[in-house]
Amino acid sequence: MNGGPLRRTVTVTNPMGFHFRPIAAFAQLAGRFQGNVTVWKGDRRVNGKSPLELMTLAAEQGTELTVEVSGPDAAGAVDALAEVLASPGQEDEPEPPLPLKG
Amino acid sequence: MEIKRGTPVFPGVTIGPALVLDTEGYRIPQRFIASEQVEAEVERFRQGQAAAVLEAEDNRRTVSDKLGGQYGAIFTFHVLFLQDPTLQQEIISAIREHGWAAEYAVSRVMRGHAKDFERVAQGPFASRAADLFDLEKAMLRNLLGHRREQLQHLNVPVVVLAHDLTPSETAALDPAMVHAFATEAGGRTSHTAIMAGALEIPAVVGLGKFLTDVSGGDLVIVDGNRGLVILDPDDETRASYEVARKSFHKFESGLTQLRELPAQTRDGVRIALLGNIEFPHEADHCLERGADGVGLYRTEFLYLGLQSDPTEAEHLDAYLRVIRALGPQRPVVIRTLDLGADKFATPSEPANHERNPFLGLRSVRLCLKNLPLFKTQMRAILRASAAGDVRIMFPMVSTLAELRECKRILAEVKRDLDAEGVPFNRQLPIGTMIEVPSAAIMASQLAREVDFFSIGTNDLVQYTLAADRTNEHVASLYNPADPAVLQLIRMVVAAAEQQGITVNVCGEMSGEPMYTLLLLGMGLRQLSVTPHNIPEIKKLIRSVSVEEAEAVTDEALRLETGRDITNFLREQTRRILPEVVG
Structure with missing residues (x-):
């Protein structure tokens, strides 16, 4: 471990909140880094590589979240991850309904 | 621990591992590995x-x-x-x-x-x-993989939990391995409920959504007496059920010896102990347990799941099967159709939506609006009366006029049969259920018109206290020992005594040992109970004297609240026969 963990605090701007699609994108990206990724909401902390735990944050638009990354690739990771957290999402593209059978 | 409340459809208590059937029928066994x-x-x-x-x-x-x-x-x-x-x-x-x-x-x-x-x-x-x-x-x-486990291949006893069971699934259950079942859907008159009676395993239906709270193999208690399903019971609950179950088993095996003995109090008063049945073959369940006859034969199953109304021949066939099982000497009280309009939609007459079905068009009210259907059943009952001790009983009568109307139609049917030269018992005893408070209040009037009364405590309690016991928010109001209910029962018994007619109790209250002393003490000499409950009620009857029951009753009636009365009765029953009180 070179140095302490790095942190960034961002505000959720996605009108749908931090869920489903942003969580998928975040966890997928987090999984590519070697170090630990932690997300804080107030004093609650969850594993940033676990979509399950991220969902339990139930972070709506306007919530402040802090991403914390440790490990050798922390420097690159923390910026990229903070960007996903703060992303407003693709406009005009609601979550797709479940596909019909076929 | 979580307690779910539903509708009990077969009594008894089972503690066992859950077998959860989800919509895909996967079974998730709780297996341990070395x-x-x-x-x-x-x-x-x-x-x-x-x-x-x-x-x-x-x-x-x-x-x-x-x-x-x-x-x-x-x-x-x-x-x-x-x-x-x-x-x-x-x-x-x-x-x-x-x-x-x-x-x-x-x-x-x-x-x-x-x-x-x-x-x-x-x-x-x-x-x-x-x-x-x-x-x-x-x-x-x-x-x-493809090792989906089949219900037919069970090798350990389980409790089946499902959203609903189709009749064929229920029929395929092996009572040796499936010791109880509970479903999210269904009501007292659903097919699943009816099948439970045939299997004689504890069952609770209509529990609402609960399957997401259980995994296969979890320990579950199905309490078919109270209509409860307890998920993941805590140690204390489990222990108390375990104790009750063990002593009950021991007690039950001793009860079989009672079969040949009469239901008679210690001071020699003979009580008629009869069985409640739904299916013809349950008449055998009554006899196996030494019942004096069938005090309530519910005929609803004849109407359920059919594309058309049952024919006279179908009615008669079912009734004759019961008579053949009981023999010509034992009485069978056949209750005419007792279904709500909602349960009774036929292709020709779809059900109207009722805002308040329990105060709506049901039971005898429905029959009086559908005379061909009513008369068909009456004809079959009359024809059956030529073969055995058949009695007819009208449910949910709320006024004298209604009762008279029923009797008038019965007389018409008798005339028709006479004209056709069809034999029947001209003295066919006619009874009315007392389950609406108005009927209890007017019991002395009604008593002059019938040969017997049968008190349906389930509805009488529900209507008197205006409380639906399946609604958890008001269920605590529903108490058969509430002073208001007891006062009505006493009025009915007094009216019957005065007129010299018999009076029976056929609701669940009569099968609950806690109330036996009270019922005897209030003067009842006839009880009709689920076949399953016959032995323990008999044992209790044989353990007390009428004098003792009257003393307990006097004291109970002096208490002011239903809760106090219940506690007192439980205590007194435990004193006499500790095994029967759960």
Whole structure:
């Protein structure tokens, strides 16, 4: 471990909140880094590589979240991850309904 | 521990491991593995997980190709979830720490999270619970492979929990292995409920949504006496049920010796102890337990699930089967149709929606509006009366005029049969149920018009206290020992005595040992109970004297609240026969 963990605090701007699609994108990206990724909401902390735990944050638009990354690739990771957290999402593209059978 | 309240459809208590049938019929057994196999089991889980991931990726590709990338994204989420490090770690620790088989660990852990999401019930998050169930199934499919376990191949006793059971599924249950069942759907008159009576296993239906709270193998108590299902009971609850069950079993085996003995009090007063039945073959259940006859033959099953109304021949065939079983000497009280309009939609007459069905067009009210149907049943009952001691009983009579109307129609049917030269018992005893408060209040008037009364306590309690016992918010008001109910029962007994007619109690109150002393003490000499309850009620009758029962009753009637009366009766019954009070 070179140095302490790095942190960034961002505000959720996605009108749908931090869920489903942003969580998928975040966890997928987090999984590519070697170090630990932690997300804080107030004093609650969850594993940033676990979509399950991220969902339990139930972070709506306007919530402040802090991403914390440790490990050798922390420097690159923390910026990229903070960007996903703060992303407003693709406009005009609601979550797709479940596909019909076929 | 969680307690679910539903409708009891067959009495008895079973404690056992759950067998959960979900919509796909997967069975998730709680299996334990030997400690030296734990790592192999973890590996088996990893392989199942990897296979599920491959499946989800396959789905993503197929769906993306067919429908476009944004649809495929759903499966991206599934893939991520299936590989979720937290989930994986929880499942693996469950296997290592508890020695659970992989299937069970997956089911427990994933259902736990799904429940959390359901609790968070806010928009998109709550709906994610459905995804978790989907993923659970995907993993289980891969773990179980084609080894889907069949109900027919059970080798350990279980409690079956399901959303609903089709009649054929219920019929396929082996009572030797399935010791109880409970369903989310269904009511007292559903097919499933009716099948429970035929299987003679404790059963509770109409529990509402609860399957998401259980995993296969979890310990469950089905209390068919009170209509409760207790999930994951705490030690204390479990112990108290265990004790009650054990002593009950011991007690029950002793009860079979009672079969040949009369239901007679210690001071020699003979009580007529009769059985309540739904199906003809249950007449045998009554005789096996030494009943004096059938005090309530519910005929609703004849009407259920048919495309058309039952014919006279179908009615008669069922009644004759009961008479053949009982012999010509034992009485059988046949109750005319007692269904709500809602339960009674035929293709020709679909049910109207009623805002308040329990105060609506049901039971004898429905029959009086549908004379061909009423007369068909009356004809069959009259014809059966030529073969045995048949008695006819009208349910839910609320006024004298209604009763007279029923009698007038019966007289018409008799004239028709006479004209046709068809034999029947001209003195066919006619009875009315007393289950509406107005009928209890006017009992002395009604007594002049009939040969017997039968008090239907279930409805009498519900209507008197205006409380639906299946509604958890008001269920505590529903108390058969409420002073208001007892006062009505006393009025009915007094009216019957004065007129010299017999009076019977056929609701669940009569099969509950706690009330036996009270009923005897209030002057009842006839009780009709579920066949299952006959031996213990008989044992209790044989353990007391009328004098003793009267003393207990006098004291009970001096108490001011239903709760005090219930406690007092429980205490007194326990003093006399500790085994019967749960």
